[in-house]
Amino acid sequence: MMMTTTTKTLKGASKMRGLSLLLGLCNFFILLIGAYLIFQIHSLCRPRFLPPFAIVSVAALLRLLLMLRTALAQQVAAQFILNSPSDASTDSLLRLHRREKYKKWLWWSRCTSVFTVIQFVCAGYLLIKSPAYLSTDSACPLAMEWKSQLWKQRLLSFFMIMVSFVAVLQCFAGSDVLRWRSFYESQDDAWKCHYREVFDNGIRETLCCLGRVKYLSALEEDEVYSVARLLGDLVAYRATGTGHMELLAGLTLLQSQENSSESYEDAIEPPEAKMREAAALHKFAEAAYTGPLLDLGRNPFLFPCAWLYRQGILSPWSRNSRPVLEGDNWWRGHAAAFLKYVNLPPEVLRQGRVSQFKCQAAYFIVVLHHLRTVVITIRGTETPEDLITDGLCKECTLSTKDLAGLTNCSHIPSNIKKIVTSSFPHHAHSGIVEAARELFMQIEGNADIHGTESYGLLSQLLGVGCECYGYNIRIVGHSLGGAIAALLGLQV
Numbered sequence: 001m002m003m004t005t006t007t008k009t010l011k012g013a014s015k016m017r018g019l020s021l022l023l024g025l026c027n028f029f030i031l032l033i034g035a036y037l038i039f040q041i042h043s044l045c046r047p048r049f050l051p052p053f054a055i056v057s058v059a060a061l062l063r064l065l066l067m068l069r070t071a072l073a074q075q076v077a078a079q080f081i082l083n084s085p086s087d088a089s090t091d092s093l094l095r096l097h098r099r100e101k102y103k104k105w106l107w108w109s110r111c112t113s114v115f116t117v118i119q120f121v122c123a124g125y126l127l128i129k130s131p132a133y134l135s136t137d138s139a140c141p142l143a144m145e146w147k148s149q150l151w152k153q154r155l156l157s158f159f160m161i162m163v164s165f166v167a168v169l170q171c172f173a174g175s176d177v178l179r180w181r182s183f184y185e186s187q188d189d190a191w192k193c194h195y196r197e198v199f200d201n202g203i204r205e206t207l208c209c210l211g212r213v214k215y216l217s218a219l220e221e222d223e224v225y226s227v228a229r230l231l232g233d234l235v236a237y238r239a240t241g242t243g244h245m246e247l248l249a250g251l252t253l254l255q256s257q258e259n260s261s262e263s264y265e266d267a268i269e270p271p272e273a274k275m276r277e278a279a280a281l282h283k284f285a286e287a288a289y290t291g292p293l294l295d296l297g298r299n300p301f302l303f304p305c306a307w308l309y310r311q312g313i314l315s316p317w318s319r320n321s322r323p324v325l326e327g328d329n330w331w332r333g334h335a336a337a338f339l340k341y342v343n344l345p346p347e348v349l350r351q352g353r354v355s356q357f358k359c360q361a362a363y364f365i366v367v368l369h370h371l372r373t374v375v376i377t378i379r380g381t382e383t384p385e386d387l388i389t390d391g392l393c394k395e396c397t398l399s400t401k402d403l404a405g406l407t408n409c410s411h412i413p414s415n416i417k418k419i420v421t422s423s424f425p426h427h428a429h430s431g432i433v434e435a436a437r438e439l440f441m442q443i444e445g446n447a448d449i450h451g452t453e454s455y456g457l458l459s460q461l462l463g464v465g466c467e468c469y470g471y472n473i474r475i476v477g478h479s480l481g482g483a484i485a486a487l488l489g490l491q492v
Contacts, residue, residue, distance in 0.1 A: 015182040016071075019173040024067055026166045030060040033159045040152075052129045056163055059115075059122045063170075066112050071177035073105040078183035081193045092221070102197040109175035116170045123167035130160055196232035200225055210384045223358045227391035277474075281375060285478040287341035288364060288379035290334040290354060312336030321346050325364075327355020338364055351457050353442070356385040359392070359434040361484050365443065365457060373472045374461060376443065378488070380479030390480055392431030402433065405492045428487060432480070436487035444492065458492070 016024075034057030041049050080101045084094055184190040203224050208216040215224050286294070295303040295310065311333030312318060322332040322339070323346055334354045339346060344366070352364040362379040381390055400407070403426070407417050420426075445456035461468040473492060477485035 015075075015178045017176060017179050019169070020067065020177045023166065023170060023173055024064060026162060026169075027060040027063050027067075030159070030162055030166065031057055031064070033155065033162075034060065037156065037159060052126045055122050056126050059119045060166075063112075063115060063119060066108065066115055067177050070105070070108040070112055070175060073101075073108045074176065074178050074180075075183075077101040077105045077197075078178075078180065078194075081190050082183060082187075084193075095221070098193070098197060099200070102201060106201050112175040119170060120167045123163045126163055127160065191235070192232045194232075195235045196225075196228050199231040200228035203228060207384050212384050223388050223392060226394075227388060230391065230394055278476075281474055281476050282478075283342055284364075284366065284375055284377040285380075285476045285481060287338045288362065288377045288477070288481060289382055290337040290379075291382050293382045307337075310337040310340055312340070323347075323349045323352070325349075325351075326353040342366075350461070351443070354379075356383060358385070359389050359431055359438060360385065361389075361435045361439050361481065363439060363443075367461065367468060367471075371472075372468075372470070373474055374458070374468055376473065376475045376485070376488070378439070378475070378477035378481035378485045380477060380481040386480055389431040389435055392429070392434070394430045395427040396430035396433045398426040398428055398433065401491065402428075402437070402487065403490050406490045429483065432483045432487060436484050436491065439484065439488055440491045 034053050038050060038053050038057065041053060077098075080098055084098065180194065184194065204215045204218075207224070215222070218224070290311075292303055292307040295306040299306040308314075311329075312322070312331060313333065315336075316331050318336070319331050322335040324332065325335050328334045335346070335349060335352070338352070339349060348366050348368065350365045350367055352362075353360070354362050356362060362382075364377040364379075366375040366377065368375060379386075381387060403420060406412065406420060441456075443456045444458050458473070460466060462471060462473070463469065475485040475489050475492070477483070
């Protein structure tokens, strides 16, 4: 029985991280020495001299208990992944159980991180009060009593140094107690599942802090889990024993040694007139950032005031003259911000959306009669939903409908159309493709319903005999908006 217990103890110790083992031993010695010093101070000094040592000793004890509880939660989470079948990713019930195990481990890890700050404060408090114990003129005669006992003075100094050392070391040690590699070793599937859960919980907590509480309580497989699954697959290199810094160093070295073999000598330069037009329309892409992000970059200290001013908060009487956008606030501030930036009257803005859900882009449709142009502006990355769209980076196959605008355009040479149609399949970023398809349905509608042509706003504006018949269409965007604009242009 004794041999079995000893074997289990040694096996458990072998799974511990070196820093965790060191911190555990240090906290244990702090607890022992602190208890001895408390006994000595209690017999020699007044009770008011006890709190600094008592607080540090109790903190060390609680830290040991937290490390033990975190290690148990970490082991349970790892064992659950190892004992799950290889196709558990398709089982919703198993995935929910796995998420619960990881949530419990992450909760204890967060507690450990918070307690690190508490121990740091306790160590600072002890150091501030230390002159009262080391000075011979203090009200506590500890130094006088120990004047002839050098080992006790050294013990007190050693205790102070160890408390300070542990407080600093814990800031860099992290919250993990056990080594994940001791469980997963070189199993690809286990590492992927592990990092999927880590990313899934991290993304959901971040979105919750940004005001998207709904993602924290979602139980089904949603877009956040899709992003986490992609990120988890990206770090599968951990199964080979490669660290994160080693991978980054390798990528940097590869990039520095890579010589570009592409030649741009045969590339066709765009006409100067098109470039001038693109430069003139770029302001619409910037104006689409109607949230505080644009003002944060330009006015780091006064951005709330600048944003509220741009949102027209100082002119609420103009509310009724502004167009209604989907998801806009009560005073229609996003419409006001867009129009203020491009310096155009309200009647040019015909439709738009600023609220979003999964893979939906914020957009604005503007009619410029003096240029005989309809401008579709798509906003770039600004909200958490945009980040999720960016993160859905798995490749997606483009359908013939996704390239209908390219293959049916009369201004494109037939040989280029033939190359496009003969080189299927074509692929693109899945999140951007889905956002472009959804936006196309918003502005153009569905041609398959009731056997009629599309019934969206573009048809109402550009159809035969309509207000903007014969006008040009220009689709602009920046960053994520530019990517969606490119794919939308292939459909329109």
